[in-house]
Amino acid sequence: MAADDIGGVDVPHPPDDADEAGGPVGAQVLHGVEGAVCRITLNRPEALNALTPAQRDRVIDLLAGASADPEVRAVVLTGTGRGFCAGADLRGGGAAGERLPGDVARTIRLGAQRLIAAVLDCEKPVVAAVNGTAAGLGAHLAFACDLVLAARSARFIEVFVRRGLVPDGGGAHLLPRLVGPQRAKELMFFGDALGAADAERIGLVNRVVADGDLAATADAWATRLAAGPTRALALTKHLVNASLDGDRAAAFAAEASAQEINMTTRDAREGVTSFVERRPPRFTGR
Incomplete structure (x- = not known):
């Protein structure tokens, strides 16, 4: 308007x-x-x-x-x-x-x-x-x-x-x-x-x-x-935006699905590896 x-x-x-x-x-x-x-x-x-x-x-x-x-x-x-x-x-x-x-x-x-x-x-x-x-x-x-x-x-x-x-x-x-x-x-x-x-x-x-x-x-x-983990941020955004529109079961299922998808990304692997190696992560958005 x-x-x-x-x-x-x-x-x-x-x-x-x-x-x-x-x-x-x-x-x-x-x-x-x-x-x-x-x-x-x-x-x-x-x-x-x-x-x-x-x-x-x-x-x-x-x-x-x-x-x-x-x-x-x-x-x-x-x-x-x-x-x-x-x-x-x-x-x-x-x-x-x-x-x-x-x-x-x-x-x-x-x-x-x-x-x-x-x-x-x-x-x-x-x-x-x-x-x-x-x-x-x-x-x-x-x-x-x-x-x-x-x-x-x-x-x-x-x-x-x-x-x-x-x-x-x-x-x-x-x-x-x-x-x-x-x-x-x-x-x-x-x-x-x-x-x-x-x-x-x-x-x-x-x-x-x-x-x-x-x-x-x-x-x-x-x-x-x-500089962050781009796909993890995208999935987090989706989870938060959808959180008020469904019940707990739907939210938990969506969270589990997002975790499954995110663990296929390079940034997720880099995050875990950097933690084990005790160094800052180097995320690439992939």
């Missing part, structure tokens, strides 16, 4: 004759890989990094590519300017004419939900570096990440209620799992801006850092993850 104002901050839009992303989508979603870390940066600071459909699809493709690329072992997701992501920019995104039953559900399923699923399903750990406002879908994009770092100036807004809308992008799935149903309802019912310190206090954020330290901290965390 995009709003013309997010918590009192005006979000300018490109002129009507601009293309949907205000320029080539590759310039609006920056991407680079260095030292086994994939960095994805939302780059529409003039719109607080509100996502157009083309940008959303670009992020999905980049996450899928990072997941499949053995040379990528961690991902950092961040934004430029004052915003991490102000949600979905739907200007010009809807077809004119009568809305038919099923149109809205299809749009949500193929749009916002597909983006959040891309983060949750990415086989590499994803670190969100929240540099500013994260509102609506933008907040859920951060919450879907495996680890969330926030600048002190960051804030999180469940903006949907301000527009008479139901949360999308998996918000009603993510928030109760992170902060419990009562806190989730408070955030979603009132739509108040939540500062970074309060977000950390209630468990939405792993750590709050000074604005000037955000990028370096995110890089340090991602570099550490990239």
Whole structure:
């Protein structure tokens, strides 16, 4: 959901004759890989990094590519300017004419939900570096990440209620799992801006850092993850993400299966060997 104002901050839009992303989508979603870390940066600071459909699809493709690329072992997701992501920019995104039953559900399923699923399903750990406002879908994009770092100036807004809308992008799935149903309802019912310190206090954020330290901290965390046992981290991510959706028997069975799969990897063998040889492990992501 995009709003013309997010918590009192005006979000300018490109002129009507601009293309949907205000320029080539590759310039609006920056991407680079260095030292086994994939960095994805939302780059529409003039719109607080509100996502157009083309940008959303670009992020999905980049996450899928990072997941499949053995040379990528961690991902950092961040934004430029004052915003991490102000949600979905739907200007010009809807077809004119009568809305038919099923149109809205299809749009949500193929749009916002597909983006959040891309983060949750990415086989590499994803670190969100929240540099500013994260509102609506933008907040859920951060919450879907495996680890969330926030600048002190960051804030999180469940903006949907301000527009008479139901949360999308998996918000009603993510928030109760992170902060419990009562806190989730408070955030979603009132739509108040939540500062970074309060977000950390209630468990939405792993750590709050000074604005000037955000990028370096995110890089340090991602570099550490990239040096870890990649397949073990992927399997652990899957186990944790699925843990609240099943009973104990299912969780134990999934854990045993993950252990079986992981023990076929070189990193698992290296971990055991390095322990026996009393030296630091040298993981390769294989």
